[in-house]
Amino acid sequence: MTRNAKKYLHGPNPAISMNATYYKGQRSVYGRDTNPTWEHLEEEIGRLEGGLCTVFASGMGAIASMIVGISKSQRLFLASDSYNGTRRLSELLVKVGRLDLTYATPNDIRSKTFLNDARPGDIFFFESPSNPELNVYDISEIAAACKDLGMLVAIDSTLATPVLQRPLSLGVDVVIHSLTKAISGHSDVLGGAVVVADGDLDADFKLRRSLFGAIPSAQDAFLILRGLKTLEIRMERAVANASRAFSVLYDRIGSSELRYPYHPDSDTLEVAKSQMKSGGSVLSVIFEGAAQADAFVDSLSLFHRATSLGGVESLAERRAFHRGEDSTHPGLVRLSFGVEPWEELKDDLLSALEGVGL
């Protein structure tokens, strides 16, 4: 929520600024460089994350602004469980000879062995929790180890949102979000954000946005701002639904088939509890194989069968269905919890489980 009641000139909402070119005082401004409606959104996200924010047309726009800007003399160490779009973009740049890429597996990251090869100026980019495996990494430990080597550390914190986790305070240099997900929260707009603590880095990202042209529209920035007003209360409800669903699934199908940051039997539970306020609104279930997973998703009636996550509607999908998800278990179903009444979600889940004999 906006904390300052007198913030906008006209009332509780900012104006949607529809100008490709305008004056700010004496200064002539071009609409690809900045826009007053984006600036309101940047201020809000920056306040939540505790840094300086640049908004983009999509999460991939934000990710591209970082990865495309990496020089050949710097190596990108990328977590191998990263979002498939991040991996596919990196591999595309390798293919055209523009990026020196090394994947770090979850074991490499936890043991920090990927750092054996790292040099000052290299970049480590990871997700915690990761999508869709929901692996959790010790953010402050990794950030400190990378910083000791003079590396830049970036995290995609989309699944946690700034309500649950604030990576800049844990030592990370660059925080990336897909605003398409919980931050906007209504599955009706795409957006992305980069948040940093350092002023020079911030200016660099704003320049890249302008030159790459990965800019959001003013209407999209307004919609994201509107969604942001209820982020905290939406997350509260969605997290409560996800954690109740986890308990039901745990009792019904057992421990090893479930992925959730606050999984009680996970080796990373204590780390998750130390850096995330709750387990989040997304959990993954590993079914026997594709056929059982598809049958489960088909049996759900309240959950939409759709990609994406973080919206007010609960969504379910078998991730390996998508291009770029070859390394994901064929039976993995990601459940993104919305804000529907818990009893209705519970009935839907239980009858879909029964439908596949579980």
Ligand SMILES: Cc1ncc(COP(=O)(O)O)c(C=O)c1O
């Ligand atoms: C973790 C994560 N990061 C980035 C993205 C890309 O965001 P967008 O779809 O807004 O480009 C996604 C999209 O699903 C995602 O799940």
